[in-house]
Amino acid sequence: MKIDGYDAVIQYDPEIDMFRGEFINLNGGADFYASDISGLHKEGKLSLDMFLKMCLEDGVSPQKQYSGKFNVRISPELHESLVLKAAASGKSINQLVVDSISNTIANGQ
Template sequence: MMEYKGYLGTVEYDAEAKLFHGDIINTRDVITFQGTTAAEIEKAFKDSVEDYLAWCKEEGVEPEKPYSGKFNLRLSPELHKEVAIKARKLKISINSFVEKAIIDEIAAAH
């Protein structure tokens, strides 16, 4: 995975075409890049991000921010209740409870 200005790119190799193809994965906008060497693919990735940001500026459109820190989470009413009760017992917000649970899961996965 590659990162530039907060945008994340993944790269796959197409053996038939002998070409690296990449996608920026943390936007809804479709942003791709390609190259035949590691140096080319790195440059193409950065150029694609810069082109996207320049296009947004020209069009007067706000570029999609890779991660705003906000996301919607849907739970069953029963689970929502359990989370609220547990968070209250811990004297923390539901948001803090969910954030802690996610951090704990990520740490356990490493």
Template sequence: MNNTLKIDGHVAVITFDPEIEMFRGEFVGLNGGADFYAYSVEDLKKEGAISLAVFLDECRNDGIEPYKTFSGKVTTRLTPERHQALAVTAQAHGVSINELLNEGVDLVIEKHS
């Protein structure tokens, strides 16, 4: 499991790089790379804020949208057994497979937020 840190309203995934013995942060949901490194959590927050500000400023200067856009469509592959169980469960509850999957995704997001 990855650890996350919220910096100026943006989520960054935090890992530890044992080769350089530093924490590494990488913002998610951005349209490009905005990673940062530090030896302590306090410095990680500072470096993250700087990295984010530089990234957003560069996007603004270059007329680039800084955030990824999502279409709302996801393709997934299920085993035939899972697909059947999903279809039966959805039908038994009077909802579509799509509605059931959305409910499940909401639960996972809530659990990990």
């Protein structure tokens, strides 16, 4: 769900019989609850507005900054296969992984 240009992930919480929304890519936590879609939009906007106001008051950027680096743990066997595939493709391991992730995201998988 997108609210005012910010993305939120919505999940159903059976313990309280409500939907829970959580904004992602923010520099802190901002979540909200409602029992229907219109309620999610309303409560999400209230939660986001409060979060953005607090960021403004504190002088911090509301959006999370990403370094472009992350670690992935894989089995030694997969690591070996990756090295072989990269070498056979004439690519670095990093480029092979970047290409694979880009293709996966572009194809909506």
